[in-house]
Amino acid sequence: MNPTTGHPLDRIPGSPTDTRSPNLNPGFRPGFTILLVSVLFLLSACRRADPPAVGDPASDPGLDPAVRAHIQRLVAAAKAQPRDATVRAHLGIALAANGLWKEARSGFQATAVLDPDEPLAPMYAAAALQELSDGPGSLREFRELAQRFPGFAPIWYRVGEASLRAGELQPAEQAFTTLTRLAPKESRGALGLAEIHFRRGEANQALPLAEQALRLDPGSKPAFYLLGQILRSLGRTNEARLAIAAGTGEARQPMSDPWAEAAPEQVRLLPGVFQQAEAMSALGRPEGAAALLERIRPFHPNHPGLLNQLGVALNRSGQPQKTLALLDPLSAADPKAAALRITRSHAHAQLGNQEAALSEAREAIHLAPRLAQSHLALANAHLAAEQDSEALLALEEASRCDPANAEILLEAATIRWRNLHEGAPAVALLNKALEIQPALVPALRLLAEIQAATGDSRGSQRSMDVLRWLAAQSGERTP
Numbered sequence: 001m002n003p004t005t006g007h008p009l010d011r012i013p014g015s016p017t018d019t020r021s022p023n024l025n026p027g028f029r030p031g032f033t034i035l036l037v038s039v040l041f042l043l044s045a046c047r048r049a050d051p052p053a054v055g056d057p058a059s060d061p062g063l064d065p066a067v068r069a070h071i072q073r074l075v076a077a078a079k080a081q082p083r084d085a086t087v088r089a090h091l092g093i094a095l096a097a098n099g100l101w102k103e104a105r106s107g108f109q110a111t112a113v114l115d116p117d118e119p120l121a122p123m124y125a126a127a128a129l130q131e132l133s134d135g136p137g138s139l140r141e142f143r144e145l146a147q148r149f150p151g152f153a154p155i156w157y158r159v160g161e162a163s164l165r166a167g168e169l170q171p172a173e174q175a176f177t178t179l180t181r182l183a184p185k186e187s188r189g190a191l192g193l194a195e196i197h198f199r200r201g202e203a204n205q206a207l208p209l210a211e212q213a214l215r216l217d218p219g220s221k222p223a224f225y226l227l228g229q230i231l232r233s234l235g236r237t238n239e240a241r242l243a244i245a246a247g248t249g250e251a252r253q254p255m256s257d258p259w260a261e262a263a264p265e266q267v268r269l270l271p272g273v274f275q276q277a278e279a280m281s282a283l284g285r286p287e288g289a290a291a292l293l294e295r296i297r298p299f300h301p302n303h304p305g306l307l308n309q310l311g312v313a314l315n316r317s318g319q320p321q322k323t324l325a326l327l328d329p330l331s332a333a334d335p336k337a338a339a340l341r342i343t344r345s346h347a348h349a350q351l352g353n354q355e356a357a358l359s360e361a362r363e364a365i366h367l368a369p370r371l372a373q374s375h376l377a378l379a380n381a382h383l384a385a386e387q388d389s390e391a392l393l394a395l396e397e398a399s400r401c402d403p404a405n406a407e408i409l410l411e412a413a414t415i416r417w418r419n420l421h422e423g424a425p426a427v428a429l430l431n432k433a434l435e436i437q438p439a440l441v442p443a444l445r446l447l448a449e450i451q452a453a454t455g456d457s458r459g460s461q462r463s464m465d466v467l468r469w470l471a472a473q474s475g476e477r478t479p
Contacts, residue, residue, distance in 0.1 A: 017447035025180045051081075054078045057071060057075075058071040060076055064270065065300070067098045067269055075091065089121060092107030093124075094268075096131075097264070098265045098267065101132050103129070108122070109125050119149040120258070123145055125141070127147065129141065135165060143157075143171075149160070151182065153183040153186065157188055157189075160188075160189075161192070164192065176193045187220060190209045190212040190216060191210065197209065198226065198233070215475050221248070222250065224473070227247070228244030228246075246439035258400040266389055268296065270305070276292060289313040290314055290317055307327065308340055308343055312343055314347075315343065323343060323344070327344055328344070341360045341374075345377040348381075357380075357384060360377070360381075365378060370410070371401065372399075375398035378394040379392075382394060392412055405406035410433050410440065413425075413429035423450050434447070439470055448463035448464050451463060
């Protein structure tokens with residue numbers, strides 16, 4: 001020991017060999033210093049980085065005015081609340097819903113920075129790459145996200161579907177298998193696995209999976225179409241023909257999620273608005289279609305297509321007076337617009353204005369003689385006037401203009417049977433319709449009814465068998 005300091009003789013205070021902290025200040029407290037340094041470190045670590053900048057895609061002069069106004073409002077909200085991930089997500093969804101995928105990707109990436117625990121933001125950023133024709137890039141990002149969020153079912157669907165597009169069946173199989181485990185009631189898992197087996201030439205393994213997909217989502221056109229392809233490869237041609245017919249006309253849609261469900265409300269681009277309005281009307285919501293079109297109308301006050309679509313929606317919602325008030329000035333300004341004549345004819349027919357309905361339809365035929373809708377308007381006007389024979393003649397002309405339209409033949413058959421009690425001509429029309437669309441359920445039901453009523457029990461049984469088969473594939477109750 002050093003007799004002066006009390007330190008060991010081999011240690012010099014303050015030297016590199018002195019492992020103790022020197023007390024240079026008698027009032028110094030080491031614990032307090034450590035606490036102070038820790039607090040300063042935590043304060044430094046907690047300093048939030050600046051939020052991602054908010055772009056302004058609405059400055060593009062080529063934007064649709066309704067889209068521009070909507071995006072400007074959302075951009076302003078995002079700038080007012082730059083750290084709010086929900087507000088930024090709304091902006092990204094709106095950009096995507098209106099086809100601005102490059103800008104949408106930036107919005108989704110910003111949302112992912114603001115809320116790193118939200119898997120939808122980076123998933124849609126990757127989906128934007130897919131829309132921008134960068135399939136490999138989107139697949140790479142989807143796979144990375146699946147590792148980050150292994151319990152999030154929609155990302156496994158995206159991995160599976162993107163892998164299928166790339167022809168990578170093994171990763172696709174792993175993804176769809178995971179999807180079926182995470183979301184056993186989601187039909188897309190079984191459908192994806194069915195397609196993988198079918199592509200490998202394993203039709204027998206694919207068949208029960210396609211049938212399972214239909215049970216999970218009765219009436220799914222993509223599932224019916226794949227089922228038809230599988231049945232055809234197994235030599236079951238009659239069933240294949242029915243299934244393919246039932247599945248024609250609808251592309252596969254991605255697995256639903258909260259953002260996808262919110263997207264339709266953000267659509268402002270006219271083609272998308274028209275499509276959405278038509279879908280609403282098909283679902284029995286013409287009032288909603290009319291409200292949607294009215295919302296866009298101030299941005300396109302003189303757009304004839306928009307105004308005519310609004311007139312159609314008003315007719316379907318039982319407001320023909322509003323249709324005429326809307327379209328009469330437009331038709332006067334453009335008397336050669338056949339579409340306006342057709343819509344006005346339907347409005348007059350609803351109001352019982354028989355001569356006006358017939359006149360408008362005939363003028364539409366004069367302006368557009370090869371347009372099936374012109375002749376359908378005339379048929380509708382004759383039916384409103386209880387002129388069945390004349391209506392049938394108009395339907396024949398409509399069918400000649402659109403020979404692949406089975407619905408026109410079904411309408412003619414219905415008039416033949418319900419109004420004129422002509423069984424044989426009605427059956428002939430229905431058979432022709434079913435040649436075009438073998439799985440047209442209303443035609444099959446009417447055919448079975450006529451066959452039973454006219455004593456053709458075997459024919460009725462065959463029609464019922466087809467209906468039962470279609471119902472069974474969808475897991476529906478047998479008619």
